[in-house]
Amino acid sequence: xxxxxPTAPAWWSNDRVGGVILIVIAGLVAxxxxxxxxxTLARPGPGYAPLICALILAALGLxxxxxxxxxxxxxxxxxxxxxxxxILGAGAFAALALERIGFRLTTLAILVFLLGVVExxxxxxxxxxxxxxxxxxxxxxxxxxxxPLPIGPFGI
Amino acid sequence: xxxxxQNLALGxxxxxxxxxxxxxxxxCIVGTLVGVLPGLGPLAGISLLLPLTFGLSPTTAIVLLAxxxxxxxxxxxxxxxxxxxxxxAASVMTCVDGYAMTQKGRAGPALAIAALGSFxxxxxxxxxxxxxxxxxxxxxxxxxxxxxTALLLLGxxxxxxxxxxxxxxxxxxxxxxxxxxxxxxxxxxGFIRFTHGVTELGDGIxxxxxxxxxxxLSEILLTAGKDTPPQVYKPKxxxxxxxxxxxxxxxxxxxxxxxxxxxxxxIPGSAHIISSFVSYGIEKRISKRPEEFGHGAVEGVAGxxxxxxxxASGAFVPxxxxxxxxxxxxxxxxxxxxxxxxxxxxxxxxxxPALVWGFIASMYVGNIVLLxxxxxxxxxxxxxxxxxxxxxxxxIVVFCVIGVYAVNSSVVDVWIMIVTGAVGYFLRKLDxxxxxxxxxxxxxxxxxxxxxxxxxxxxxxxxxxxxxPIAATMLAAVVMLFVLSLWPLIRGGGDWRSRVGLDEKPx
Amino acid sequence: MLRTLTALALLxxxxxxATAQTYPDRPITLxxxxxPGGVADQVGRPLxxxxxxxxxxxVVLQNKPGAGGAVGMASVAxxxxxxxxxxxxxxxxxxxxxxxxxxxxxxxxxxxxxAPVALLSADPTVMVVKADSPWKTVxxxxxxAKKRPGxxxxxxxxxxxxxxxAMEMFAVAADIKLRxxxxxxxxxxxxxxxxxxxxxxxxxxxxxxxxxxxxxxxPLAGWxxxxxxxxxxxxxxxxxxxxxxxxxxxxxxxxxxxxxxxAINTLRxxxxxxxxxxxxxxxxxxxxxxxxxxxxxxxxxxxDVDAARLAVAVKKIGKxx
Numbered sequence: 016x017x018x019x020x021p022t023a024p025a026w027w028s029n030d031r032v033g034g035v036i037l038i039v040i041a042g043l044v045a046x047x048x049x050x051x052x053x054x055t056l057a058r059p060g061p062g063y064a065p066l067i068c069a070l071i072l073a074a075l076g077l078x079x080x081x082x083x084x085x086x087x088x089x090x091x092x093x094x095x096x097x098x099x100x101x102i103l104g105a106g107a108f109a110a111l112a113l114e115r116i117g118f119r120l121t122t123l124a125i126l127v128f129l130l131g132v133v134e135x136x137x138x139x140x141x142x143x144x145x146x147x148x149x150x151x152x153x154x155x156x157x158x159x160x161x162x163p164l165p166i167g168p169f170g171i
Numbered sequence: 172x173x174x175x176x177q178n179l180a181l182g183x184x185x186x187x188x189x190x191x192x193x194x195x196x197x198x199c200i201v202g203t204l205v206g207v208l209p210g211l212g213p214l215a216g217i218s219l220l221l222p223l224t225f226g227l228s229p230t231t232a233i234v235l236l237a238x239x240x241x242x243x244x245x246x247x248x249x250x251x252x253x254x255x256x257x258x259x260a261a262s263v264m265t266c267v268d269g270y271a272m273t274q275k276g277r278a279g280p281a282l283a284i285a286a287l288g289s290f291x292x293x294x295x296x297x298x299x300x301x302x303x304x305x306x307x308x309x310x311x312x313x314x315x316x317x318x319x320t321a322l323l324l325l326g327x328x329x330x331x332x333x334x335x336x337x338x339x340x341x342x343x344x345x346x347x348x349x350x351x352x353x354x355x356x357x358x359x360x361g362f363i364r365f366t367h368g369v370t371e372l373g374d375g376i377x378x379x380x381x382x383x384x385x386x387x388l389s390e391i392l393l394t395a396g397k398d399t400p401p402q403v404y405k406p407k408x409x410x411x412x413x414x415x416x417x418x419x420x421x422x423x424x425x426x427x428x429x430x431x432x433x434x435x436x437x438i439p440g441s442a443h444i445i446s447s448f449v450s451y452g453i454e455k456r457i458s459k460r461p462e463e464f465g466h467g468a469v470e471g472v473a474g475x476x477x478x479x480x481x482x483a484s485g486a487f488v489p490x491x492x493x494x495x496x497x498x499x500x501x502x503x504x505x506x507x508x509x510x511x512x513x514x515x516x517x518x519x520x521x522x523x524p525a526l527v528w529g530f531i532a533s534m535y536v537g538n539i540v541l542l543x544x545x546x547x548x549x550x551x552x553x554x555x556x557x558x559x560x561x562x563x564x565x566x567i568v569v570f571c572v573i574g575v576y577a578v579n580s581s582v583v584d585v586w587i588m589i590v591t592g593a594v595g596y597f598l599r600k601l602d603x604x605x606x607x608x609x610x611x612x613x614x615x616x617x618x619x620x621x622x623x624x625x626x627x628x629x630x631x632x633x634x635x636x637x638x639x640p641i642a643a644t645m646l647a648a649v650v651m652l653f654v655l656s657l658w659p660l661i662r663g664g665g666d667w668r669s670r671v672g673l674d675e676k677p678x
Numbered sequence: 679m680l681r682t683l684t685a686l687a688l689l690x691x692x693x694x695x696a697t698a699q700t701y702p703d704r705p706i707t708l709x710x711x712x713x714p715g716g717v718a719d720q721v722g723r724p725l726x727x728x729x730x731x732x733x734x735x736x737v738v739l740q741n742k743p744g745a746g747g748a749v750g751m752a753s754v755a756x757x758x759x760x761x762x763x764x765x766x767x768x769x770x771x772x773x774x775x776x777x778x779x780x781x782x783x784x785x786x787x788x789x790x791x792x793a794p795v796a797l798l799s800a801d802p803t804v805m806v807v808k809a810d811s812p813w814k815t816v817x818x819x820x821x822x823a824k825k826r827p828g829x830x831x832x833x834x835x836x837x838x839x840x841x842x843x844a845m846e847m848f849a850v851a852a853d854i855k856l857r858x859x860x861x862x863x864x865x866x867x868x869x870x871x872x873x874x875x876x877x878x879x880x881x882x883x884x885x886x887x888x889x890x891x892x893x894x895x896x897p898l899a900g901w902x903x904x905x906x907x908x909x910x911x912x913x914x915x916x917x918x919x920x921x922x923x924x925x926x927x928x929x930x931x932x933x934x935x936x937x938x939x940x941a942i943n944t945l946r947x948x949x950x951x952x953x954x955x956x957x958x959x960x961x962x963x964x965x966x967x968x969x970x971x972x973x974x975x976x977x978x979x980x981x982d983v984d985a986a987r988l989a990v991a992v993k994k995i996g997k998x999x
Binding site for chain 3 (some may be wrong): 218221226227312313315316322353356358359360361362363370371372373374427440489493494495496497499502506509510511512514515516517518519578579580581582583616620624627628630
């Protein structure tokens with residue numbers, strides 16, 4: 016999705032934003048290694064490899080940030096952002112709910128939410144797909160693969 | 172030679188009895204089913220289904236397990252191609268060009284080429300396994316930590332050829348993967364690094380949740396909310412079959428991938444995962460049309476898929492010839508053999524020829540059964556794409572969640588998938604490539620461990636890398652490749668290829 | 679078959695919590711704190727299959743790996759003590775809390791959160807060298823190691839892993855210094871010895887028996903109280919005068935502390951019968967780790983002694999720089 020190129024290159028290009036984020040990550044990692052013994056070149060300690068990686072990451076982040084040109088960050092369109100946030104929210108709900116209300120209720124809830132609320136599919140279709148996937152998925156894992164998936168209240 | 176043929180005839184007489192053949196087919200079907208589920212690969216498939224074999228005779232049990240194993244390998248590439256969801260780490264590279272082909276309406280040829288490539292690679296490497304196992308196994312054992320370090324460095328260098336993006340961005344993403352890979356208990360000292368109190372991160376960040384997040388989930392995040400929903404794909408029969416051109420372009424990558432994968436596969440450890448990455452890098456590097464890679468180049472499917480499959484068979488060389496559990500999958504297979512009363516050891520081939528050759532023959536049979544099963548299934552799978560995306564993606568999200576959860580029963584793994592999905596979405600908007608992150612994450616723990624093991628072996632003397640011929644040869648290749656990659660001007664096609672050939676079999 | 683299973687499972691799930699008469703009325707989960715295919719799987723899956731026949735309920739294995747096993751063990755330690763979540767643990771259950779102490783870490787679990795149900799197997803580790811090495815006996819090895827301290831390298835399954843602790847236990851008793859090269863598991867450690875990348879290895883008998891029989895590896899001594907039946911000519915360290923050098927790779931079944939006595943008793947009864955199950959027996963023997971069954975009280979005693987011995991060994995190893 017290359018956005019139309021503006022006449023003057025924007026200072027905050029995509030690369031610059033990405034590079035700066037990488038430098039910040041590298042900084043945080045480097046800071047975190049201070050709690051670990053670094054060791055020496057001949058006997059690297061647990062902090063050695065992470066520190067080296069962080070330094071390389073910072074250097075490469077700088078290189079990326081200094082790249083000239085490139086599409087401007089402000090030119091990115093986030094049209095699909097709302098959907099993305101909703102899907103991520105559903106995923107986060109799954110992670111929170113899975114071991115509390117069990118697999119079947121969790122997947123039922125996510126599917127009803129994504130199909131019914133986000134995508135506005137016909138209710139009958141939503142119910143059919145949600146029931147089939149959540150109960151069918153459970154059946155597949157538990158009865159065929161014998162993987163115990165979490166069970167919620169009332170044994171569902 | 173004649174003896175080998177006699178043995179093979181014995182093997183086939185075992186593998187082709189209707190009873191055994193039934194289990195081979197059953198195994199392939201179940202394996203495909205497991206492999207199609209995101210997150211569940213061959214390893215999980217075999218260990219989960221192992222109890223099913225408790226009541227069977229050793230031969231049928233092993234044939235069933237071999238079928239599950241091959242089926243899971245095939246199944247993994249199916250989801251990679253159709254939905255950009257890597258079933259396991261080794262099929263990450265298939266996601267790139269396989270899915271690009273799907274987006275161009277060429278899912279059928281991609282699936283067919285993947286199946287054919289896997290079949291050719293599987294068959295060739297079983298032949299190699301049969302003829303060369305004992306001498307190769309002895310060679311594979313010489314791969315200690317120093318050789319491993321050199322091999323992994325070679326894998327890192329391959330990165331430079333892997334991505335279509337700008338070099339600093341590719342390398343930055345790989346380094347990000349390396350950093351992620353240092354999370355968890357330090358294998359050499361017992362220190363816990365960067366877990367910030369989350370015990371579940373103690374064994375490090377799993378490759379599968381990250382791969383599913385960065386590739387599969389990020390793709391859904393990018394696609395689901397598009398103003399114009401992705402077009403429903405209605406394949407015609409003719410479009411399901413690869414064209415002559417596809418086949419012609421796939422032959423050389425498949426053969427190269429088979430040889431490369433087999434040799435990487437016999438090396439003990441988990442290096443077989445990188446075979447598909449290395450194959451992709453090489454194919455891209457020597458292709459006359461490198462610009463097509465990442466946009467649906469059929470070579471980018473054929474090479475990695477066959478390398479991946481050949482590596483899987485290669486991994487059985489040390490197990491069958493020496494009784495060494497040389498990697499996670501052979502270790503599970505060995506455990507399965509032992510449960511059925513067969514103790515794999517250096518004498519296995521002499522003492523239990525019917526079993527070993529039955530196993531080898533069942534690998535042939537498994538490959539053929541899968542090809543027969545999979546080619547007609549291409550049509551079925553491609554028809555999945557007829558489902559409107561608004562129905563398809565919520566189901567994919569759910570299956571990603573269960574698949575990732577089921578392997579380790581870990582909610583933390585689900586969180587990792589969601590977070591990496593969000594990160595992948597954002598980074599892909601900024602035009603960063605995701606494959607190098609996964610490769611970095613795979614290489615990081617192995618590289619650090621083998622480097623520090625080497626230094627522990629030598630009490631801190633780096634000379635260990637130069638005194639050992641295999642390691643020194645490979646390091647020389649690393650240096651040469653590095654210099655070459657810095658000098659784009661003197662990129663020559665032929666000499667580069669032969670040098671990579673050297674790495675695999677010095678001496 | 680599958681349908682009846684589902685029906686059973688669904689029926690069971692709605693029912694009230696366990697009582698003495700009804701336990702078990704729904705599926706039981708055995709947690710293996712290691713990845714699929716690990717050692718705990720090799721004991722847990724056949725055990726589950728054998729117990730299922732006796733308890734008339736599915737007994738399934740769930741892999742919950744992480745942090746060297748700490749994740750799975752902690753999850754069982756903290757789970758509801760109702761007899762439906764059990765743990766298949768190995769000797770490392772006693773090592774992890776000690777290693778945590780060494781690093782001043784909040785332990786993920788404590789051993790008194792878990793109640794032993796039964797010991798299933800206990801294999802003494804055995805010390806092996808390559809068959810072409812110059813050492814024929816432990817005496818040769820110790821003399822050579824004294825001549826060149828820190829030069830002989832051995833492989834282990836990981837730092838503070840069972841194979842590391844076993845070897846260091848011997849090294850301390852023999853007053854020698856060895857070079858430790860940790861690998862990521864027992865399999866890679868065996869491979870490293872075969873490939874001449876290290877010179878010695880402590881290993882469970884299962885993985886090396888075939889190598890010893892084929893003449894590629896030579897056993898020097900065993901860590902057991904008695905000689906290993908499959909290796910009757912190999913002396914124990916105790917016989918050689920290294921007392922207190924005793925180490926077993928064992929596997930046992932645990933329940934969370936506070937599990938009701940009726941449930942525990944049912945499980946003890948079931949395990950006692952399961953170890954006599956011919957399929958289970960054969961499976962364990964085939965894997966090279968024959969059953970050494972101990973019922974809960976004796977297992978508790980065995981565990982106490984073993985844990986104390988390991989605690990001393992881990993303290994002596996100290997913090998690896």
